[in-house]
Amino acid sequence: MDEKVKTKTSIRNRYVLLGDLFLIPLIVIGSFAIRLELGSAFSFYLPSALWMAGIALVIKPIVYYEFGLYRRLWIYASVQEMKLIVAAVTTASVLLSAVMIGLWSLGLLKGFPRSALAIDWLASIIAVGGLRFTFRLLAENRSSSHLSKIVSKARRVLVVGAGDAGVLVVREMQKNPQLNLIPIGFLDDAKEKQNNQIYGIPVVGTLKDMSKVFENR
Helix, strand or coil: CCHHHHHHHHHHHHHHHHHHHHHHHHHHHHHHHHHHCCCHHHHHHHHHHHHHHHHHHHHHHHHHHHCCCCCCCHHHCCHHHHHHHHHHHHHHHHHHHHHHHHHHHCCCCCCCCCHHHHHHHHHHHHHHHHHHHHHHHHHHHHHHHHHHHHCCCCEEEEEECCCHHHHHHHHHHHHCHHHCEEEEEEECCCHHHCCCEECCEEEEECHHHHHHHHHHC
């Protein structure tokens, strides 16, 4: 990774960190509000909610950092990154729960609804994942916009093979419009893949159909 890419990655992850610092206390307070509604019970447990928000602001960014959530190019996020997010959020939630229960057992807190911890865990997965996958969506939108401008100059390409290698080739062409290559279809001999789509690109026939497909395209 060259210095320019490192700098861009650092800046983007700085924004991700700022987003987390904004969302973490908001999610905690929201979890109490969802569980208790905005009534007398919420007012009674508000000090506990503020304690939990403050502790979460310390624990969660540290855990997220240790899991590498601030050292990734989120424009290439995939299922593996989602698994990592779930693991990081779950670990942070377990630690947060342990600290809150410890403070309660020492008499430093009046108490707190245990279900708020579960709500916070679920909401955190949605928020942490949503924030990071937004970068990927924005990048894909920019690529699509750029692609529409150069599509008239680009060469249309049929990809032979709809397996892992062929899919990687298509994703590379979709992510890098500057290649001036537009995938228009897959050719694959597997019957079960016919008439299906992969990343929006259809499997248009078998290798024997190549000449016919070229004529129709």
